[in-house]
Amino acid sequence: MTQLPSNPSPNLVFHPPLPDQRLGELKDMAQAVVIAAATLEGRIAKETAKALGDRLRFINSYHSNLIEGHKTTILDIEAALNKDYAKDAERRYAQELCAAHVKTERAMMHALSTAPPDNPCSLDFVGTIHRTFYENLPPQHQFTHGGDGFTQFSVLPGKLRDGSVSLDGGITPHGPDARQLPGVYESFSELYHPGQFHGDERLIAAAASHHRLVWLHPFRDGNGRVARLFSGLYLAHIGINRGNLWSLSRGFSRDKYWYMTNLQSADSPDENGQGFDQAFFADYCLYFLEVCLDQITFMDRILALNRIDARIDGYIRDRDKSRGALDPLDPRAGRLLKALFLQGTVPRGEARSIMGMDHQSDRHARRIVSQLVQEGLACATSHRAPLTIGFPAQVLRYYFPDLVGPEVLGDSGIN
Known part of the structure; x- marks a missing residue:
């Protein structure tokens, strides 16, 4: 799906919020993820899990930024957190991005545990993720980034974009028009509020909301990183992977092309052009849950x-x-x-x-x-x-x- 028709009904865009196809299969997969995640958490002492989970934030950062084309290393991230940067400008920028990611995830997880939001989908919460990330970057890097480097346009940390967006060099518009964005975002926030779902459907909603937020592309820049941070926090909010013992971003980055393909396929419009094709939407949600289960199984094997x-x-x-x-x-x-x-x-x-x-x-x-x-x-x-x-x-x-x-x-x- 590229762009909504003019004057759409925001509630139609994301309706139904969960796929109406293959729902039984999705529920079975969600239950498998819940059981596997709980088993993994249960096999590690609380204090050990806390120390390991914080160290694994470096893994989240490494892989999320790798998806965006910025490669660094754990030791470089650690050095950046200690304000020790590479002389090479490109390498330093990658360090700064990854360090900002670690700081943001730590800060938002602390907020989630001490003063949990009513709704992690709200613009207040997601905007705080975006603002915190960019405020942890140097001022000169708080501008939109294109193929030729930084532009003169601020990313407007925490604020909705005010212009159109394209992922193919301006040929095809992506997501809602900026004028439609506030209303469509409000619809997203209401429909994917975790309180709207029960049991295994909450995990399916976590999968669905990741795609929806990526498609919304609510900010001028940084949307992919924010969406992956958001999904980790959404999962933690519903009681999944609160200890950060496995990395969703690692699962996505293992095959970046397949991750992007699944996201783009789920953009496909339905036959009425008012919402998303349910078959592709279901396929994407299954992909998301399969990534979760794969990463839990991987860490369970490592931590034997x-x-x-x-x-x-x-x-x-x-x-x-x-x-x-x-x-x-x-x-x-x-x-x-x-x-x-x-x-x-x-x-x-x-x-x-x-x-x-x-x-x-x-x-x-x-x-x-x-x-x-x-x-x-x-x-x-x-x-x-x-x-x-x-x-x-x-x-x-x-x-x-x-x-x-x-x-x-x-x-x-x-x-």
């Missing part, structure tokens, strides 16, 4: 405890003094890291016994714990607080090699 144990052992082996490590780590630290991952928290007083050390080794045990904390392998809010697991960049390729390969992690130098 026998694999984590073996990978922690591999990291510890590479830090062994006998192997010539420049900064050796006592091999017994591996027992504590495994306990932290499995249990979530460990009282400091139990660390020595977990590492299999006797009373005479108490001072040495404290030195091991201190080293783990200094390196970020273990975390604590104070010298007496319980220990929790940490995921510094240097362990990611050991703990999660299938998730964070060399091309994703990057090297340690910023040039």
